[in-house]
Amino acid sequence: MILPIHGILYIETNYKKLALNDEHLFFLPPDCKHTFRANKSNEFLVLDISNNMLNKYDMENMIGGREFLFDDKWKAIRYLLLNEADNKKSSSSINDLFLYCYHFIADGSIPDSIKYINEHFTEDIDLKKLADIEHYNISYYSEWFKNKINVSPLEYIQNLRVKKAKELLLNTNLTILQISQIVGYEHNSSFTRVFKYLEKISPTEFRRKIKK
Known part of the structure; x- marks a missing residue:
């Protein structure tokens, strides 16, 4: 787990490429191949986890690593970790702190690209933009x-549109x-086709049926 103190750290894994700054932290899973570099001086807190x-x-759900917004919660955790790191006899306390924050890392929180879809599904959404949000290659994003x-990104968007x-x-x-x-369709025919594919009934028939 890599927490920022100051400066920028450039990290690249098989599926992600990002510039880690003081606005984000990064969790790097075990055995994840990666490279890192810096153009200027920096300082990061690196927690090596057993x-x-x-x-x-x-x-398995964090292939390539996961980036998190470095909010006040994480700033407080960093403060406690730095204090404990100064105490050479505090390894158990550091372990306890990690166990406390682990559920923030692996709580199944909604990935940023899916949050974006949930907020913008009525708009035209470009697959490259979604891949960029997760720092994935386009070729890997759909599989991920x-x-x-x-379901695929397109199917997910279609389901949200039909639900709305x-x-x-x-x-x-x-x-x-x-x-x-x-809900995001310029033409009625496109909407009706997707609706009927998912619901096995046309929008008109659906409305007539539920209002009987």
Whole structure:
């Protein structure tokens, strides 16, 4: 686990390439091949964690490492770790601190690209942008996404759009065209095709059925 103190550290793994600064920390799983470099002086707190303190399943979900926003919570954890690091007899305290913060690392928190989709699914979303958010290569991102969510990015977006459309069909009197445009489809035909594929019924039939 790499926590910033000052400066920038450039890290590259098989699937990620990022400049780690004072706004983020980075968790590097065991046996993850990586390189790092710096152009200027920097200082980072590196916590070397024993494998027996890590859950194998969690590590499989962090291929290539995971980046976290360095918020006030992590700043407090860094402060405690630095204090304990100055005490040569405090290894057990450091272990306890890591166990405390481990669930922040492996709590199954929603990856940033999925958060982005959840907030912008009604807009045009570029696959490259999603891959960039996770610092993954485009060729790997779709595979990573499907392994994590069990559907492709496109299927995930379609499901969100149809779910929102069903809410609008149920709770508003908006036309099918208006709803299709609200959830991200320029043409009614495209929306109807996706809706029917997922729900096995057209939007019009769905509305008629639920309002009987």
